[in-house]
Amino acid sequence: MAKHKTPMLDKLESGPWPSFVSDIKQEAAARAKNEKGIDYQIPADCPDDLLGVLELSYEEGETHWKHGGIVGVFGYGGGVIGRYCDQPEKFPGVAHFHTMRINQPSGKYYTTKYLRELCAIWELRGSGLTNMHGSTGDIVFLGTTTPQLEEVFYELTHNLNTDLGGSGSNLRTPACCLGQSRCEFACYDTQTACTTLTKDYQDELHRPAFPYKFKFKFDGCPNGCVASIARSDFSVIGTWRDKIRIDHKAVAAYVGGELAPNAGAYAGRDWGKFDIQKEVVDRCPSDCMSWDGKKLTINDKECVRCMHCLNVMPRALRIGNDRGASILCGAKAPILDGAQMASLLIPFIKVQEPFDELKELIEGIWDWWMEEGKNRERLGELMKRQGFQRLLEATGVKADARMVSEPRTNPYIFWKAEDVPGGWERDINEFRKRHLR
Numbered sequence: 001m002a003k004h005k006t007p008m009l010d011k012l013e014s015g016p017w018p019s020f021v022s023d024i025k026q027e028a029a030a031r032a033k034n035e036k037g038i039d040y041q042i043p044a045d046c047p048d049d050l051l052g053v054l055e056l057s058y059e060e061g062e063t064h065w066k067h068g069g070i071v072g073v074f075g076y077g078g079g080v081i082g083r084y085c086d087q088p089e090k091f092p093g094v095a096h097f098h099t100m101r102i103n104q105p106s107g108k109y110y111t112t113k114y115l116r117e118l119c120a121i122w123e124l125r126g127s128g129l130t131n132m133h134g135s136t137g138d139i140v141f142l143g144t145t146t147p148q149l150e151e152v153f154y155e156l157t158h159n160l161n162t163d164l165g166g167s168g169s170n171l172r173t174p175a176c177c178l179g180q181s182r183c184e185f186a187c188y189d190t191q192t193a194c195t196t197l198t199k200d201y202q203d204e205l206h207r208p209a210f211p212y213k214f215k216f217k218f219d220g221c222p223n224g225c226v227a228s229i230a231r232s233d234f235s236v237i238g239t240w241r242d243k244i245r246i247d248h249k250a251v252a253a254y255v256g257g258e259l260a261p262n263a264g265a266y267a268g269r270d271w272g273k274f275d276i277q278k279e280v281v282d283r284c285p286s287d288c289m290s291w292d293g294k295k296l297t298i299n300d301k302e303c304v305r306c307m308h309c310l311n312v313m314p315r316a317l318r319i320g321n322d323r324g325a326s327i328l329c330g331a332k333a334p335i336l337d338g339a340q341m342a343s344l345l346i347p348f349i350k351v352q353e354p355f356d357e358l359k360e361l362i363e364g365i366w367d368w369w370m371e372e373g374k375n376r377e378r379l380g381e382l383m384k385r386q387g388f389q390r391l392l393e394a395t396g397v398k399a400d401a402r403m404v405s406e407p408r409t410n411p412y413i414f415w416k417a418e419d420v421p422g423g424w425e426r427d428i429n430e431f432r433k434r435h436l437r
Contacts, residue, residue, distance in 0.1 A: 004052030027128045046127045049093030073153040077208045079164030101165035102139040106191040107178045137175030138165035170208040176218035177225040186220030187238030187323035188351035211373035222305040233379040235328040240320030243300045250316035324350045330380030368394030
């Protein structure tokens with residue numbers, strides 16, 4: 001029987017969607033019965049007290065978690081998020097309730113054996129509650145006590161060959177999409193890139209030394225299955241620089257109804273006869289497509305890689321063969337300033353092992369950010385404060401018209417001497433002689 005009455009939380013179980021309250025209650029009931037005879041290493045009533053403290057927070061309209069302070073595993077400054085309850089006498093099961101972030105495998109591929117072993121560790125040494133996955137990508141273990149942190153860490157590293165993820169002012173756990181392992185749109189090997197950089201930047205991942213958090217995300221194509229353009233400081237988004245390949249017979253098959261658009265997954269409803277003009281050509285954001293009733297034409301120079309046409313007609317349209325990625329920087333959620341999307345830094349780069357060009361870019365950005373960034377200032381906020389030109393100077397990248405996000409509104413331009421080739425002082429003096437007598 002539950003220790004705490006939770007009338008407000010109970011209402012959350014009445015909706016049409018799965019409820020986290022039901023999940024916590026299920027774990028609390030399982031621990032109360034303990035049919036497996038588990039020798040729990042933290043209080044068995046932990047999930048029950050979690051419900052109690054959450055109900056109290058709802059009643060009083062304020063949190064009852066206090067700042068965790070410095071808590072973690074030996075040698076690491078990140079990976080553990082400290083949580084303590086400010087009502088330990090009333091809710092002893094969650095007096096400590098630390099979160100551990102576990103580094104997910106690239107592409108989030110698991111075996112059932114591995115998942116069972118993860119769950120067994122957390123059943124014994126934690127609350128049994130997990131989050132698959134956190135917004136950064138980590139496997140999240142929710143709730144354990146301080147003495148169990150080293151025990152969990154030992155079992156993860158020695159028995160499962162698994163490391164902690166990132167937390168704090170460091171490199172956060174890199175994340176990627178399935179990439180070439182499953183997706184025909186992937187323009188580079190996202191999993192190899194993600195795994196390589198995760199291993200190469202272990203120090204930055206585990207020992208916080210940055211002004212604030214820094215995230216890599218690897219999207220194999222502009223569909224953006226890990227949302228890198230909106231959620232990472234350094235986005236690697238697959239693209240191509242030649243033409244979209246067109247199978248005109250397959251286009252005719254889509255138009256004639258022989259092939260189902262969107263690979264048959266047409267938003268769960270029957271839209272009637274497929275209309276290529278209405279549903280593909282007219283939806284192109286750069287108006288680079290045309291249909292004359294018999295043939296589909298694409299002006300590839302104007303294509304902005306929105307992916308809509310390829311998603312609707314995957315059998316007829318394929319990505320180009322000259323593949324690589326675009327590099328974008330500075331995305332973030334609202335922290336000091338509002339949310340912002342990433343800005344284009346490199347229009348096209350080949351993404352190949354050993355990824356030296358990527359690393360050179362990353363380390364140039366880090367040097368500038370660590371020198372100029374304020375405390376808790378994300379890269380995107382520094383870019384906004386000092387200007388995109390400072391990012392170009394820090395990375396040694398030349399300005400490109402494709403980097404412009406909007407027309408400038410300031411009519412004044414201030415040049416540096418090194419920006420103007422050919423003796424600018426001589427040209428100015430000549431102008432003065434001729435026109436300013």
